Structure formats: C-alpha cells, structure tokens
Amino acid sequence: MSILIRNGYVIYGEDFEIVKADVLIEGNSIAEVRKGINESADTVIDASGRVVSPGFINLHTHSPMGLLRGLADDLPLMDWLQNHIWPREAKLTPEYIKVGAYLGALEMIKTGTTTFLDMYFHMDAVAEAVLDSGLRGYLSYGMIDLGDPEKTEKEIKEALREMKSIEKLNSERVQFVFGPHAPYTCSIALLKEVRRLASEHNRLITIHVSETMAEIGQITERYGKSPVVLLDDIGFLGSDVIIAHGVWLDSRDIQILARNGVTVAHNPGSNMKLASGVMPLQKLINAGVNVGLGTDGAASNNNLDMLEEMKLAALLHKVHNLDPTVADAKTVFKMATLNGARALGIKAGIIKEGYLADLAIIDFNQPHLRPINNVISHLVYSANGNDVETTIVDGKILMLDREVLTLDEEKILDDAEKIVGKIG
Ligand SMILES: CSC[C@H]1O[C@@H](n2cnc3c(O)ncnc32)[C@H](O)[C@@H]1O
Ligand SMILES: [Zn+2]
Numbered sequence: 001m002s003i004l005i006r007n008g009y010v011i012y013g014e015d016f017e018i019v020k021a022d023v024l025i026e027g028n029s030i031a032e033v034r035k036g037i038n039e040s041a042d043t044v045i046d047a048s049g050r051v052v053s054p055g056f057i058n059l060h061t062h063s064p065m066g067l068l069r070g071l072a073d074d075l076p077l078m079d080w081l082q083n084h085i086w087p088r089e090a091k092l093t094p095e096y097i098k099v100g101a102y103l104g105a106l107e108m109i110k111t112g113t114t115t116f117l118d119m120y121f122h123m124d125a126v127a128e129a130v131l132d133s134g135l136r137g138y139l140s141y142g143m144i145d146l147g148d149p150e151k152t153e154k155e156i157k158e159a160l161r162e163m164k165s166i167e168k169l170n171s172e173r174v175q176f177v178f179g180p181h182a183p184y185t186c187s188i189a190l191l192k193e194v195r196r197l198a199s200e201h202n203r204l205i206t207i208h209v210s211e212t213m214a215e216i217g218q219i220t221e222r223y224g225k226s227p228v229v230l231l232d233d234i235g236f237l238g239s240d241v242i243i244a245h246g247v248w249l250d251s252r253d254i255q256i257l258a259r260n261g262v263t264v265a266h267n268p269g270s271n272m273k274l275a276s277g278v279m280p281l282q283k284l285i286n287a288g289v290n291v292g293l294g295t296d297g298a299a300s301n302n303n304l305d306m307l308e309e310m311k312l313a314a315l316l317h318k319v320h321n322l323d324p325t326v327a328d329a330k331t332v333f334k335m336a337t338l339n340g341a342r343a344l345g346i347k348a349g350i351i352k353e354g355y356l357a358d359l360a361i362i363d364f365n366q367p368h369l370r371p372i373n374n375v376i377s378h379l380v381y382s383a384n385g386n387d388v389e390t391t392i393v394d395g396k397i398l399m400l401d402r403e404v405l406t407l408d409e410e411k412i413l414d415d416a417e418k419i420v421g422k423i424g
Contacts, residue, residue, distance in 0.1 A: 001042050001395060002026045008047025008361065009375055011054065013352050014338065016330060018375045023052055025357040028395035032353060043397065045390060049365040051375055054349050055114025055358040055393065056306035057340025060206070060244040060265035060294025062120045062142075063129075064100025066107065067092070067419055068299040077212050077274045085299060091423045094122040099415045101129035104304060106412050108135060109404055111305045111385025112360030114393045115340065115348065117206055117242065117265070117294070119179040124165045130174050134398040134406045136358065138344055139166060140179025140206050143194070147187045156193055163201065173394055175204075182208040183227045184218050188234055195236045204240050204344065206265075207231075210253065211245035212276045228253035237262050242343050244294065245270075246284070247277040254280065258287040263343035266335065268312040270296030278320045281313075281327060292340040293332070305385035310336050314380055329380040361390035 003025040010021045012033060022037040023030060032039075072084035092100075097120065108116060115136035118126060123139045130137035141162045145151035163176040178198045180186040186194075186207075198205045210216060210227050219227045228249060231237050239261030246264040249257070257264065266279055284291050293313060295304045310332045317327035341349030348356040362383060364370065369378050369387065391399040398406050 002031075002039070003043045003045065003357070003392065003395065003397065004037060004039065004041035005045045005047050005052055005359075005361065008050050008052040009364070009372065010052045010351055011375060014350055016333060016350075016376055023351065023359070025392070025395050028357055030351060030353055030355050030357050033351060045361065045400070047361055049363075050389065051362045051364050051379070052351065053112070053360050053362055053379065054337040054351055055360045055391065056112050056336050057292065057344070057349060058108065058113050058116040058294050058304065058306055059242060059263070059292035059340045059343060060267055060296055061104070061116050061118055061304060062297035063104030063108070063116060063118045063126060063304070064092075064097045064120050065297030065299045066103045066304070067096060067100040067416065067423065068297075069302050071424055072299060073273075073302075075274070076214075077276055078214050080274060080300070088423045089121070092121070094125045096419055096423070097122045098125035098128060099412075099419060101126040102133070102407065102412045103416045104298070105129045105133035105135055106404060106407050106409060107298070107304045109133060109391050109398045109407070110388065110402075111307060112362065112388035112391055113304065113306050114358035114360065114391065115344065115346070117177065117344065119181070119206060123162045123176075127166050127169060127174050131169060131171060132406060134173075134393050134396050136173045136346075136393055138175050138177045138204065140177040142179045142181045143190060144181045144185040145187050145190045146185060149187075149189065152187055152190045152193070155190060156197070160197070163203070177204045177206055180205070180207050182211070182215070183230055184215050191231070191236055192234055195234070198240060204242060206242045206244060208245055209243040210248045211271075212274075213248055216248045226250065226253055228256050232256045232260065242292070244296070245276065245279065247271055247279045249280055249284070251283070254283055254287045254289065257284070258289050261290075263290040263292055263339070265292050265294040265343075266313060267294045267296040268316045269309055270300040272312065272316065273300055273302070278316060281317050282321065285331070290339050290342055291335055292343050293335040303385075306336050307379065307384050307387070310380045329376045332380055333376050357392055357395040359392045360388050362387050363389040
C-alpha cells in the first residue's frame with residue numbers, strides 16, 4: 001500500500017525544517033520527501049494549506065482513565081489516589097477497562113498521537129484496543145505490592161502473563177513494558193526482580209518517580225535517600241528506563257539520571273492540576289537527560305491532547321523561570337516527538353526517508369493558524385488537538401479528514417456513557 005501526501009508544509013528531519021513538499025509512504029515507512037513526486041499511489045491526500053507533522057508520542061499515560069474524567073478534581077496526588085481513584089479503580093472490570101481503552105485510543109487518534117506509553121491494569125484489554133485502532137502502544141501492567149511478599153509474587157506472575165499474552169499478538173505495534181508503579185508502592189524485592197526480568201526479556205521499564213514532595217518525604221523516611229538514589233543503589237536504572245514526572249529532583253539525582261541514560265517523561269498538565277510542582281526541565285536538558293512529554297491519565301489532566309500539553313510545557317517553564325527563552329517551541333516540539341521515539345527505541349518521531357510512517361496532518365486553513373509565519377510556533381502556541389485532520393500510523397490511515405476509519409466513534413462514546421454511575 002502506498003500513500004502520497006501532496007503539497008503540504010512538511011516538518012522535515014531532526015532539525016524540524018519546514019519544506020513545501022510531497023511525502024510518499026510505501027508500506028509502513030516514509031519512502032521519499034521532495035517537491036513534485038509523480039509516482040502513482042493507492043491513496044493521494046491533498047495537504048495544501050496543511051502541515052505534515054511527525055505524529056505525537058505520549059510518553060506517559062493511563063489510557064483507560066478517561067472513564068474517571070471529572071470524578072475527582074482539585075485534589076493533591078496522594079488524597080486523589082488513595083481516597084478517590086483507587087477505590088473507583090477497584091470497581092473496574094476488564095470490560096470497563098476495554099471501554100476506557102477504546103475511548104482513550106479514539107481521543108489519541110483524533111488529536112494526532114500515534115504512539116503512547118501506557119500503565120494500567122488488564123493490559124490485554126488495552127492491547128485489543130491498540131490492535132484494532134491501529135495505534136502504536138507500549139503497554140505496561142502497573143505493579144503494586146505495598147511490601148507484601150505474597151503480592152510481589154502475584155504481581156510478577158500477572159506481569160509475565162500479560163507480557164506473554166501481548167507477545168502472542170505478534171504485532172510490532174503492540175509492545176509489553178514492565179511497569180512497577182512507584183518506589184512508594186513497590187518493595188525493593190519487586191523492583192530488583194523487575195530489573196532482572198526487563199534485562200532478561202529485553203523490555204523497557206516505566207515507573208512514577210519523584211512526583212511530589214510527599215513522596216520524597218516518604219522515601220527519605222523509609223530508606224534515608226531520595227527515590228532516584230534508591231533506584232540507582234539497587235542497580236535499577238538504565239537507558240531502558242523511562243521515569244514519569246521527575247518533579248522533585250536535586251542536582252545529584254539529575255547527574256544520576258544523566259549517567260544512566262534514563263529518560264524523563266514530563267507531565268506538565270497533571271503536575272499543575274495536582275499541584276505536584278514544577279520539574280527542573282532546564283537543568284535536565286542541560287545535563288543531557290532525554291526528556292519526553294506525556295499527558296498522564298485523563299483523570300488528572302483532563303484530556304490526552306499532546307498539542308495542548310506542548311503549550312502547557314512551554315508556558316509553565318517560562319513563567320516558573322521568569323524567562324521567556326526557556327522551553328522554546330522547538331525544544332517542546334522535540335520532546336513531544338523525537339525524544340519520545342528515542343526513549344522507546346523506535347525509528348519514528350521525525351519525517352525522513354526510512355522512518356516509520358507515523359504522521360499527523362494538521363489543518364492550517366483556519367484563522368487561528370494564519371498567516372503561516374512559523375509552523376512550529378503555531379503548533380505549540382496556537383493549535384490544539386481539534387486541528388488534527390488526518391492521522392497515519394505504520395503507513396495506515398487511522399483518521400482521514402477528521403473521520404476515524406479504524407474505530408466506531410459513536411459506539412465508543414455510547415459505551416463510555418453507559419459506565420456513568422457504575423464507578424462514581
Ligand atoms: C497500577 S496501574 C497505574 C496506576 O497509576 C495511577 N496513577 C494515575 N496517575 C498517577 C500519578 O500521577 N501518579 C501516581 N499514580 C498515578 C492510576 O490511577 C493507577 O492506579
Ligand atoms: Zn501516571
């Protein structure tokens with residue numbers, strides 16, 4: 001199958017150079033980018049007045065949490081989790097989670113996300129939604145043992161079961177990741193075993209780390225060191241580890257993350273809404289740490305819109321540093337695309353020959369996106385997810401001219417509505 005996208009403003013290569021060109025997709029990758037491609041193709045898309053962008057990579061989310069959207073707002077993390085979210089999550093059946101996963105997949109396709117790194121329960125249900133939707137999903141079963149050795153064993157067993165079940169799907173687009181929830185919910189024994197298993201099975205690890213001051217207090221009290229030092233001391237960290245949040249990091253922590261090649265998934269919307277704090281973006285970047293961007297779940301954001309998230313990231317760090325040069329548009333755009341791809345080890349996140357055909361086409365024929373003085377600036381500061389018109393993943397069109405082709409939008413919305421009141 002081939003797709004020819006004609007006459008768009010293409011965000012090309014690692015430097016995100018803007019070129020007016022055609023993009024030819026053959027199979028699942030980008031075959032050619034240049035002006036005046038004359039090849040015939042199975043599908044031709046006219047991108048006049050539109051921007052052809054690398055698809056967005058949501059590096060930290062809990063995709064089924066859209067089901068809990070609006071049920072527990074305006075709370076700090078620990079109260080939010082312990083008294084509002086976990087009691088509701090205890091009522092979630094695999095069927096409900098499947099509905100939530102489809103809702104999340106639909107929202108991501110409609111807002112130009114092409115790949116996401118997820119952490120939740122019943123990931124085989126989420127995997128089904130990923131497979132059907134056409135998205136690229138890196139799926140972790142969130143493990144919590146609260147220091148109980150019986151639970152440690154149960155959680156490891158469940159993670160391995162879910163890994164095998166995802167492997168059986170035999171799809172490059174759906175990958176299993178190990179997901180111990182956080183240093184304050186997981187024992188050292190669990191974390192060490194996850195590290196061992198991830199190396200053995202060549203899998204990534206994702207974990208919430210240093211999200212709130214309360215977490216730093218709890219871990220320091222329990223272990224006498226910061227969460228990052230703790231993870232370093234037990235040999236947990238490596239270039240296959242993606243930590244979510246990383247808000248409360250001191251200079252020693254940052255050096256440790258840099259030395260180990262750890263990626264940090266920044267979640268500005270969630271960090272602001274839960275009032276967790278401001279992550280030291282500039283210090284991390286200066287230390288050479290790879291920083292990607294994520295929305296976190298839709299119960300703490302409250303959406304999965306990566307375009308909105310880019311703006312939040314840019315504005316947050318400018319005002320926090322009282323310096324408008326911090327978190328410039330290109331830096332933030334790179335966090336939402338290439339840096340995410342690097343963390344996941346996939347040849348994606350940029351538009352270039354030989355890279356995966358994971359793209360979003362954004363309609364710039366609208367007043368808030370004209371005149372086209374600066375494409376990246378408009379994407380970060382002026383656009384939002386509703387401006388995405390077409391989404392392509394792995395060389396397959398998932399949404400064309402705002403019509404989602406892989407999912408039944410009406411049914412997903414209806415199914416989600418039926419859950420109202422059942423977990424509230
Ligand atoms: C064990 S599955 C994932 C688990 O994480 C919870 N969660 C959602 N957002 C956050 C966050 O910002 N910090 C920590 N934990 C979070 C989610 O509700 C699931 O229980
Ligand atoms: Zn999270």
